[in-house]
Amino acid sequence: AQSVAQPEDQVNVAEGNPLTVKCTYSVSGNPYLFWYVQYPNRGLQFLLKYITGDNLVKGSYGFEAEFNKSQTSFHLKKPSALVSDSALYFCAVRVAPYGQNFVFGPGTRLSVLP
Amino acid sequence: EPEVTQTPSHQVTQMGQEVILRCVPISNHLYFYWYRQILGQKVEFLVSFYNNEISEKSEIFDDQFSVERPDGSNFTLKIRSTKLEDSAMYFCARRRQGTDTQYFGPGTRLTVL
Numbered sequence: 592a593q594s595v596a597q598p599e600d601q602v603n604v605a606e607g608n609p610l611t612v613k614c615t616y617s618v619s620g621n622p623y624l625f626w627y628v629q630y631p632n633r634g635l636q637f638l639l640k641y642i643t644g645d646n647l648v649k650g651s652y653g654f655e656a657e658f659n660k661s662q663t664s665f666h667l668k669k670p671s672a673l674v675s676d677s678a679l680y681f682c683a684v685r686v687a688p689y690g691q692n693f694v695f696g697p698g699t700r701l702s703v704l705p
Numbered sequence: 706e707p708e709v710t711q712t713p714s715h716q717v718t719q720m721g722q723e724v725i726l727r728c729v730p731i732s733n734h735l736y737f738y739w740y741r742q743i744l745g746q747k748v749e750f751l752v753s754f755y756n757n758e759i760s761e762k763s764e765i766f767d768d769q770f771s772v773e774r775p776d777g778s779n780f781t782l783k784i785r786s787t788k789l790e791d792s793a794m795y796f797c798a799r800r801r802q803g804t805d806t807q808y809f810g811p812g813t814r815l816t817v818l
Contacts, residue, residue: 635798681747
């Protein structure tokens with residue numbers, strides 16, 4: 592069965608510094624990987640995805656993520672954090688071509704300090 | 706990003722009562738999903754729905770749950786007899802055919818007393 596791990600419950604970073612939110616996955620087939628962000632009292636907003644192709648994918652709000660097959664990781668990154676990036680971040684995997692539903696990680700709360 | 710709407714935003718009910726949560730469709734989004742998020746826990750898949758049929762469901766989606774999309778109207782999740790442990794945020798998600806990204810609604814907060 593597929594699973595997603597986000598090893599850090601909380602990540603704190605100073606505004607302007609680079610940020611990384613970690614995600615590792617375990618699947619039996621080719622993974623489709625996604626990052627979503629959840630602001631307080633809001634739904635999940637799509638940030639970016641990896642399906643195939645370049646290992647570095649760019650998404651919304653200046654975020655990017657790097658797919659590393661050997662390490663089964665898909666870490667979310669941003670070169671310069673903003674206070675407004677403070678939110679809950681979820682990594683999700685869908686195993687292609689079977690299974691249309693997502694398996695989500697437990698979430699990582701990012702706090703960007705001014 | 707396509708806007709996904711859900712109603713109500715918050716539902717309070719007594720244990721044992723039936724609740725219906727609604728997701729407003731977008732015309733070219735044919736795949737629907739329900740997820741739930743118990744407070745402080747991760748988002749969990751409940752069910753996926755395509756062409757008026759359930760295509761996948763999780764172990765959570767037991768006989769107390771049902772989904773339907775009558776006549777192309779709202780996509781609904783019904784909980785027949787709510788339990789305290791059904792208290793959670795329920796998210797609807799939609800996906801356009803031929804794409805991989807699911808777009809989530811703002812959720813309905815269900816509180817069972």
